[in-house]
Amino acid sequence: MPFERYSGKFYRLLHPRPTLVILTSCGGRLDAAPFSWNTPVSEDPPIIAVSMSRSSFTRECLRTNPEATLNVIPPEMADVAYRLGAASGRDRDKVGELGLELEPSELIGVPGLAGAAAIYESIAEGSVEVGQMDLVLFRALVVRSRAGAAGESGFLLEVTNLALHGAGDEFFRVDPRSLRASPTPT
Numbered sequence: 001m002p003f004e005r006y007s008g009k010f011y012r013l014l015h016p017r018p019t020l021v022i023l024t025s026c027g028g029r030l031d032a033a034p035f036s037w038n039t040p041v042s043e044d045p046p047i048i049a050v051s052m053s054r055s056s057f058t059r060e061c062l063r064t065n066p067e068a069t070l071n072v073i074p075p076e077m078a079d080v081a082y083r084l085g086a087a088s089g090r091d092r093d094k095v096g097e098l099g100l101e102l103e104p105s106e107l108i109g110v111p112g113l114a115g116a117a118a119i120y121e122s123i124a125e126g127s128v129e130v131g132q133m134d135l136v137l138f139r140a141l142v143v144r145s146r147a148g149a150a151g152e153s154g155f156l157l158e159v160t161n162l163a164l165h166g167a168g169d170e171f172f173r174v175d176p177r178s179l180r181a182s183p184t185p186t
């Protein structure tokens, strides 16, 4: 079948993508916001890059306190993620208003989300300016998954699925059926 020029926003065809809800704390206040432009970029050291609008409160907050938890969210938290993305923590206490349950961290002062599928306790170690975005580099200090929800190869999707962000308010689950790639031509 021939191709056709795609007329939507260029990045739409790079979605759906896993969503991280990032918790930060500065000036005595906790903030939380979703970020779906995220990816691991180095195994050693363990670094996760997140593309953040420079105008977000999360980005601003990281300049005073670089500690953050990167929370991988399950489908049940899609509503929460969407609502957290619709307002800025600069004007509101989103965590309090949404009554988010928190999970104490092991190594840093910023908590995780009790409802997360996994929590990366992290510290922002640097950033790269890209247009109006900052690609923020987080070093993972501790990685925890919900008990019984993950094995060596990652999430056990029948136990905990993930909320992949499509566009706007649309999220997807991951199809738990795996495709085994064949190493040899058949």
Ligand SMILES: Cc1cc2nc3c(=O)[nH]c(=O)nc-3n(C[C@H](O)[C@H](O)[C@H](O)COP(=O)(O)O)c2cc1C
Pocket (backbone or CB within 6 Å): 019, 031, 032, 033, 034, 035, 036, 037, 038, 051, 052, 053, 055, 056, 057, 058, 059, 081, 082, 083, 084, 085, 086, 087, 088, 089, 090, 165, 168
């Ligand atoms: C599902 C979802 C994913 C998002 N991903 C990103 C992202 O990767 N980068 C970004 O800068 N903003 C992203 N946003 C928008 C921010 O979450 C939004 O600007 C938020 O209000 C920032 O909150 P803050 O000012 O409290 O940090 C996303 C929004 C939603 C709903």
